[in-house]
Amino acid sequence: MGQREGAAGLTTHAPQAAQAVTLPTTLDEAVAALTAVPAAVPVAGGTDLMAAVNSGQLRPAALVGLGKISEIRGWQYQDGHALLGAGLTHARMGRPDFAALIPALAAAARAAGPPHIRNAGTLGGNIASAAPTGDALPVLAALEATLIIAGPGGARREIPVSHLLAGMDMLRAGELIGYVRVPLLHAPQVFLKATGRTGPGRAVASVALVLDPARRGVRCAVGAIAPMPLRPLQAEQWVGRLIDWDNNRALVPEALNAFGEYVAAACIPDAAPAEDGSVPQLPPAVLHLRRTVAALARRALGRALS
Ligand SMILES: Cc1cc2nc3c(=O)[nH]c(=O)nc-3n(C[C@H](O)[C@H](O)[C@H](O)COP(=O)(O)OP(=O)(O)OC[C@H]3O[C@@H](n4cnc5c(N)ncnc54)[C@H](O)[C@@H]3O)c2cc1C
Numbered sequence: 001m002g003q004r005e006g007a008a009g010l011t012t013h014a015p016q017a018a019q020a021v022t023l024p025t026t027l028d029e030a031v032a033a034l035t036a037v038p039a040a041v042p043v044a045g046g047t048d049l050m051a052a053v054n055s056g057q058l059r060p061a062a063l064v065g066l067g068k069i070s071e072i073r074g075w076q077y078q079d080g081h082a083l084l085g086a087g088l089t090h091a092r093m094g095r096p097d098f099a100a101l102i103p104a105l106a107a108a109a110r111a112a113g114p115p116h117i118r119n120a121g122t123l124g125g126n127i128a129s130a131a132p133t134g135d136a137l138p139v140l141a142a143l144e145a146t147l148i149i150a151g152p153g154g155a156r157r158e159i160p161v162s163h164l165l166a167g168m169d170m171l172r173a174g175e176l177i178g179y180v181r182v183p184l185l186h187a188p189q190v191f192l193k194a195t196g197r198t199g200p201g202r203a204v205a206s207v208a209l210v211l212d213p214a215r216r217g218v219r220c221a222v223g224a225i226a227p228m229p230l231r232p233l234q235a236e237q238w239v240g241r242l243i244d245w246d247n248n249r250a251l252v253p254e255a256l257n258a259f260g261e262y263v264a265a266a267c268i269p270d271a272a273p274a275e276d277g278s279v280p281q282l283p284p285a286v287l288h289l290r291r292t293v294a295a296l297a298r299r300a301l302g303r304a305l306s
Pocket of ligand 1 (some may be wrong): 041042043044045046047048049050051066087088111112113114117120121123124125126127129133134135136162171175176177178201202203288
């Protein structure tokens with residue numbers, strides 16, 4: 001395998017897994033490179049993609065590396081929102097200055113795998129992979145974030161992140177996630193994650209909870225227990241009405257418990273009634289998961305209100 005000129009006129013190499021790697025320096029060059037070679041696959045930190053290559057699940061004909069695109073590695077402010085570059089790494093999002101801005105996303109970033117994964121793995125890769133265990137995903141769902149997608153010819157379109165995760169709107173040929181637009185709520189936010197073991201690990205269940213005082217709302221999303229984050233909307237509305245937004249926002253422990261149970265039952269409902277009207281017991285593992293979700297939701301709300 002030899003070297004060849006990249007689709008965007010950039011230096012290319014020839015790794016074992018792909019015939020060519022293009023390293024564009026702007027988002028539009030990356031889109032052009034993908035458009036010119038439809039079989040090419042974008043790669044950011046490579047933590048998900050290279051795992052698929054190494055296990056033989058994926059043999060990309062060519063790669064378009066996103067690591068040299070500086071415009072998507074930071075963030076900027078825009079109309080009460082933060083415009084986050086898709087190339088932000090988990091390590092960068094976990095730092096204090098970012099945590100002051102979007103605390104729940106920083107907490108999720110700090111929980112996303114061991115340090116070498118956090119140093120390389122990016123926000124855009126986490127979203128595009130759309131793994132149920134993606135830690136950023138419930139946070140973005142609770143924040144009702146949107147994606148700015150870059151397409152051929154400099155085109156940009158904006159879609160809710162939930163539409164991409166639900167498969168209602170997919171990335172089209174040549175398109176890349178450029179930025180994630182997140183509202184700045186200036187209020188407590190919490191991300192909690194339960195793993196199957198001590199230390200870093202993939203989530204068994206996770207809960208992101210944000211307070212939105214301007215809209216007098218609580219928004220919550222549960223991750224890892226379904227293909228995409230689940231929003232328990234009725235539980236959110238119920239607890240939002242219970243909170244005294246003008247005074248101290250504390251809730252009694254019984255209300256926190258009830259919220260946890262409400263969220264868990266909404267996300268993991270009882271089994272359908274049998275013909276004789278009896279309700280079959282959920283399997284023990286499912287009941288355990290439901291208790292885990294209830295505990296995470298209760299604690300997340302308690303911490304956000306404390
Ligand atoms: C050992 C290990 C532990 C992990 N633990 C966790 C964990 O605890 N929590 C967690 O959330 N994740 C975890 N991950 C998964 C992974 O690290 C994250 O999902 C990471 O954010 C992926 O980002 P990346 O930049 O490495 O993506 P890549 O591997 O580069 O790409 C992933 C996919 O996204 C596409 N893509 C990348 N960027 C873009 C873009 N801008 N636009 C369109 N498509 C794009 C690629 O084509 C590819 O299909 C773990 C992975 C490993 C290997």
